[in-house]
Amino acid sequence: MSRLLARRLCWLLTLFLAGCATHADRIRDARLAFFRGDLDQASRLIDQELERKKSDQDVLQLEQAMVRLAEGRPDEAEQLLRTVRDRFDHFEQKHIGEQALSMLTDDQVIAYAGEDYERVLIRAMLALANLMQGGEDALAYALQVQQMQQQIMESATLRAGEDAKLSYRPVALAPYLHGVLAEQTHRDYDVAARSYLHVASWQPEFAAAQNDLQRAQFGRHSAPGHGVLYVFALVGRGPYKEEKIEVASTVSLILAEHILRATGMHKMPPSIAPVKVPALVVPPCSVQNVVVSVNGRDCGRTETITDIAQMAKDQYAEVYPQIVARAIVRRIVKKAAVYTAKEAIDNPVAGLALDLGNIVWDFTESADTRCWALLPAKIQVLRLELPAGTHQISLRANHGGITSGGGGTAWVQIADGANTYVLANIPQDRLVGSLVTNRHGFPPKAGETSR
Amino acid sequence: MDRRHFLRMSGAFCMAGVALSGCRTKQHAQVLRDDQADLVGNKAAGAETFGPLVEEAVAKLLGRHHSGLQTVSAPSQPLVVCFLGVENKSSEELGDFREQLYQLIDTKIEQSNLYRPVSRRYVDAALRETRMRPDQLFVPENMGLFMATLGRYGQPINCLMYATITSGTTHEDNAYQRDYLLTMEIVNVHTGDYDKESAKIRKGYERSRLPGPIAKSGFFSWW
Numbered sequence: 002m003s004r005l006l007a008r009r010l011c012w013l014l015t016l017f018l019a020g021c022a023t024h025a026d027r028i029r030d031a032r033l034a035f036f037r038g039d040l041d042q043a044s045r046l047i048d049q050e051l052e053r054k055k056s057d058q059d060v061l062q063l064e065q066a067m068v069r070l071a072e073g074r075p076d077e078a079e080q081l082l083r084t085v086r087d088r089f090d091h092f093e094q095k096h097i098g099e100q101a102l103s104m105l106t107d108d109q110v111i112a113y114a115g116e117d118y119e120r121v122l123i124r125a126m127l128a129l130a131n132l133m134q135g136g137e138d139a140l141a142y143a144l145q146v147q148q149m150q151q152q153i154m155e156s157a158t159l160r161a162g163e164d165a166k167l168s169y170r171p172v173a174l175a176p177y178l179h180g181v182l183a184e185q186t187h188r189d190y191d192v193a194a195r196s197y198l199h200v201a202s203w204q205p206e207f208a209a210a211q212n213d214l215q216r217a218q219f220g221r222h223s224a225p226g227h228g229v230l231y232v233f234a235l236v237g238r239g240p241y242k243e244e245k246i247e248v249a250s251t252v253s254l255i256l257a258e259h260i261l262r263a264t265g266m267h268k269m270p271p272s273i274a275p276v277k278v279p280a281l282v283v284p285p286c287s288v289q290n291v292v293v294s295v296n297g298r299d300c301g302r303t304e305t306i307t308d309i310a311q312m313a314k315d316q317y318a319e320v321y322p323q324i325v326a327r328a329i330v331r332r333i334v335k336k337a338a339v340y341t342a343k344e345a346i347d348n349p350v351a352g353l354a355l356d357l358g359n360i361v362w363d364f365t366e367s368a369d370t371r372c373w374a375l376l377p378a379k380i381q382v383l384r385l386e387l388p389a390g391t392h393q394i395s396l397r398a399n400h401g402g403i404t405s406g407g408g409g410t411a412w413v414q415i416a417d418g419a420n421t422y423v424l425a426n427i428p429q430d431r432l433v434g435s436l437v438t439n440r441h442g443f444p445p446k447a448g449e450t451s452r
Numbered sequence: 453m454d455r456r457h458f459l460r461m462s463g464a465f466c467m468a469g470v471a472l473s474g475c476r477t478k479q480h481a482q483v484l485r486d487d488q489a490d491l492v493g494n495k496a497a498g499a500e501t502f503g504p505l506v507e508e509a510v511a512k513l514l515g516r517h518h519s520g521l522q523t524v525s526a527p528s529q530p531l532v533v534c535f536l537g538v539e540n541k542s543s544e545e546l547g548d549f550r551e552q553l554y555q556l557i558d559t560k561i562e563q564s565n566l567y568r569p570v571s572r573r574y575v576d577a578a579l580r581e582t583r584m585r586p587d588q589l590f591v592p593e594n595m596g597l598f599m600a601t602l603g604r605y606g607q608p609i610n611c612l613m614y615a616t617i618t619s620g621t622t623h624e625d626n627a628y629q630r631d632y633l634l635t636m637e638i639v640n641v642h643t644g645d646y647d648k649e650s651a652k653i654r655k656g657y658e659r660s661r662l663p664g665p666i667a668k669s670g671f672f673s674w675w
Contacts, residue, residue, distance in 0.1 A: 094476040144547050187579040188586055191539050192550065221583045418580040 023244050024057055024109075025279075025370035028064065032374050035068060036238060038433045044068045059085050059092075059113055060371045066126070067375035071426045071434030075133040082130065086123045089115040104334045108327065108369035116320075117153045117169070118313045119373045124149055125174050125307070125380070129233060132178070132422045133437045140182050146175035157319070170315060173204035174307040174380055180213060181231060184222050185420050193217035200306070207304050209384065223386050228415035230385045232293050232396070234303045235426045237286030237378025240313040244368040245280040247325055254332055268343040270336055270356045274363030276328050279370045281317040283310045286378040287400050288427055291408060293383050294395040302399065303381035310378040328366075335362055377428060389417040391442035398427050407431025412442035494657070496544045497632055501653050502553055505634040508651035509615075510560045513636045514567075516647060530568040533561060533638065534575055534602065535613045536586045542619035542632065557615055557636070570607045578602050586614075595641060613638045627658040 031046035047068065051061045066081035092114035099111045115123070128142035150171050157169055180196030183189040194217035201210040216222075223229050254272045261269045290302040339359040343352045392415055396408030408425060409432035415421050424437040484490075490499040538553045540546045546553070554572075561567045578601040579586070588594050589612065602609055613636065620631045632655065637648040 091476060091479075096476050141548070147545075148547075186576065187583070188537050188576060189550075190585050190587075191541075192546075195540070195545075221585060223583070225581075225583050418583070 023367050023370040024054075024060065024372070025241065025243050025374075027054065027057075028061075028374050031064065032241070035064075035071075035375055035433065036428045038431065040068055040072055040434055044072075056109070057113075057371060059088050059115075060373060063119075063123070063373045064375045066130075067426075068434075070126070070130055070133075070424070070437065073435045073437045075130040075424075075437060079127060079130040079134070082123055082127045085115075086120075086127065089113075089120055089123065093120075103327075104331050107331070107366040108324075109367060109371070111369075113369075113371045116313070116316065116372065117157075118309070118316050119376075121146055121149050121153065121172050122309065122373070122376060125172055128175070128178050129424060132233075133424055133439050135439055136182065136420075136422070139178060143175045143178040143182070146172055147179075150175070169319075170312055171199075171203045172307050172312070173200045173207060173210075174382075176200050176203070177210075177213075177306055177382070180217065181420060184217060185229075187222055187418065190217050204306060204308075207306050209304055209382075213384070223418060226389055226417060227386050228389050228417055228419050228421060230295075230387050230392075230394070230413065230415060230421050230423065232291070232303060232383045232385070232394070232423045232425065234291040234381040234383075234396070235377035235379075235424070236288040236291065236303075236381055236398070236428070237310070238284040238428050239309050239374070239376030239378050240281050240283045240317075240372070241374040242279040242368075242370040242372045243282050244277050244370055246275040247278045247328065248275075250276040250278075250325055250329055254329070258336075266340070268340055268352065270339045270343070270359040272332070272336075272363075273360050274366070276325075276332065277366055277368040278321075278324050278328055279368040279372075281313060281321075283314055284378070286310065287429060288398045289401050290381060290399050291383075291425065291427060292397040292399050292404055293385065294397070295385065295387060295392050297393070297395070300385050301383050303383040305379045306382045307380040308378075309376055309380065313376075331366070332363065335359060377426070387415045389415050391415075391445060393444070394423060394436070396425050396427070396432065396436070398430055400430070405430045409436045411436040411438060412444055413438050414440040414442040416440065497542075497630075497653075497655065498549075501632050501655060502549055502634075503556075505617075505632060505651045505653055506553060506556045506560065509634045509636045509649055510557060510564075512649035512651065513638065513647070514561075514564045516649065530566055531610045532570060532608065533567045533611045533613045534570045534609045535561065535572075535615075536575065536589075538615045538617060539586075540617050542617045543621060543630075544619065546617065553615070553617075561613070567611075567613075569613075570602065570609060574602060574605050574607045578605065590639075599641060609641060611638050611640055627656060629654060629656050631655075 027050055028047075031043045031050070034040075034042040034046060044065065047061055047065050051058055051065070054061070062081045062085050066078040066085070069075070069078040069081065092112040096112070102110045114120075124142050124146040128139045128146065131137065131139040131142055150169070154169050154171075176196040176199035180193040180200065183192035183196060194214060197210055197214040197217050200207060201214060204210065251272075254276065258269055258272045290304065292302050293300055336359070339355050339362075343355050346352065346355070391412055393410060394413055395410045397404040397406050398408050407430060408427060411423065413421050413423060421440045422438060426433045490503065492498070492500045535554075535558055538546070538550055538557070540550065558569055558572065561569050578598055582594075582597050582601050584594055584598055589598055599609060616635045616637070618633045618635070620633075622629045622631075631652055633650055633652045635648055635650045637646060639646040
């Protein structure tokens, strides 16, 4: 009987030490399947999680949207992204009940409203998904990105002063898309120039912005008989969250407990459980850029228009102290509750039971690792002016001078005076899914040239 | 007893207040009647600025119609106008207002019966075909090519029309005033004669710790 009890206690202890599975643990296999290029498996795993964990449905739908986009189904991706955008906007308001409950459990009971960078990028991805279907609403989404950025920056300034603005590097993709769409009208060159000016100041590393600005100010969209091809590449593996132990805070809590005990508060419950917080992990990006070939000839390399990894890192560094502070406040609230109960009961046996209960209570906490884990590290773009007609586009990922040929090939149609868009998802060394475009072309019949 | 009842009620109201302030609100909307005022943008110009600007500028231009341009068309015929769009030279983004301004102006011109605007689809097609920028159309060869293209579409024109939004900002401590000017310019493509009219709206922006409605009332402006 005693052996059975010991075994049960061992199991219980192992369970508590391991903690509960976090979102990061649950989505890991789906992420790996996506980066391997196994979209069916990724989709199936996300669907399974969607059925199992309703509370994570928003972030899971974001992952599903990325899978749909890579599969060449931008319409479905757009629908999913739109749903989550609206829900995040709703959850952005704080709910006092959830906040209070989170002090007794952990932050996972709070409805997830997305990190600031995620709320901006949902709109950016909506714009890209819409462009791949013709771009009727792409301008609206691009404007929404800029509005959301403005809103976030204003609330950050109110919260933490003018310095907070430094952590919020705006997404240059939004004004870039605005400029691209304005230029295509052959009329709104002033809008295009204004937009490219924003791009040049927000993303100075994006050298093509100077050419774009020059063209919008003094040039034209394209020469007669030509159209423009924009290749958007989602490269690298984006940031995600993992549970980590906040060592400094854990040690501080233990020391604080010892000091309080030494000053006479003998009923202070012991601090054993580590303080767990979500840490942002930014995997190294092996893809430097993407080489674009047209009809077998290399025509250029993509350039970074938005560095998602850097943006997430900067913004997360800004909110991280608040996340740690919440975890510590939670511990203090729990300790205070147990301490008050021990004072009220004043019974050594009951006190021991309460201490054990408090330890168990602390161990059940998990870090809130919900995030949009299938984001790319960078969004890159290349603009090419090409003669109207059908062209074969091939992509190759460039890893610091070494190119891998798995970037995908597609036939696209270039229309006179209009834009054609191609979207590629290259998280590692090769294309995931297929090249997505708004104007599919067909290979020329025998005897015809590819124009 | 009364005091206890009062305290109980106060407590209930306080609890309800805390609960309501801590709940997520739902977004609501209503259709504004014509007699209801537009919302006033507190960071940039909005419907309250652009609506009256368009009304006034277009009305002034149409009012001067007969005294202004010499045209090649018969006096009873409306002038065929190619409206090239709204150029933004102000310090603010027009955002989604740009298209609306275009449509508002275009509709008002069309309804005047004094001018007949060419459909935007023809204008866009001609710009695309000729690869001309709107600002290049005043070079005679470019103008000739553009008019010939529109003529080929069966849309010969008499005038080109431009709208331009500009702004001027004056700062004073925590407040600033921004003047918005909408200028409508019409150029006879045959003679080069031009006419223009403007409408101006001034707006004051101020940072205040007072709640919006009280700050707007100006009651504590001396404070």
